[in-house]
Amino acid sequence: xxxxxxxxxxxxxxxxxxxxxxxxxxxxxxxxxxxxxxxxxxxxxxxxxxxxxxxxxxxxxxxxxxxxxxxxxxxxxxxxxxx
Ligand SMILES: [Zn+2]
Numbered sequence: 001x002x003x004x005x006x007x008x009x010x011x012x013x014x015x016x017x018x019x020x021x022x023x024x025x026x027x028x029x030x031x032x033x034x035x036x037x038x039x040x041x042x043x044x045x046x047x048x049x050x051x052x053x054x055x056x057x058x059x060x061x062x063x064x065x066x067x068x069x070x071x072x073x074x075x076x077x078x079x080x081x082x083x
Contacts, residue, residue: 006032009039017046045073 009032015021016029033040048070055066 006036006039009036010042013039013043013046017043017050041073041077045070045077048073 009029012021012025012029012032016026021029033043048066052066052070055061055063
């Protein structure tokens, strides 16, 4: 299994996460997420990370469930980091 990191769609993903895309572009981003495992993992991680940041900024402590999810997502998104 080989997946090419999509530098171009990473940018698209950031805009998608920020809600900066128009309807057409958001649709394209969603289709890409359906077809690209690499970007799907990035997206899941970014979304969970933003959720964590939101909680942290709101002064809430991180839920154990979210912490576990983040670690799992991070491992999935960057399998070589701990090598
Ligand atoms: Zn992609």
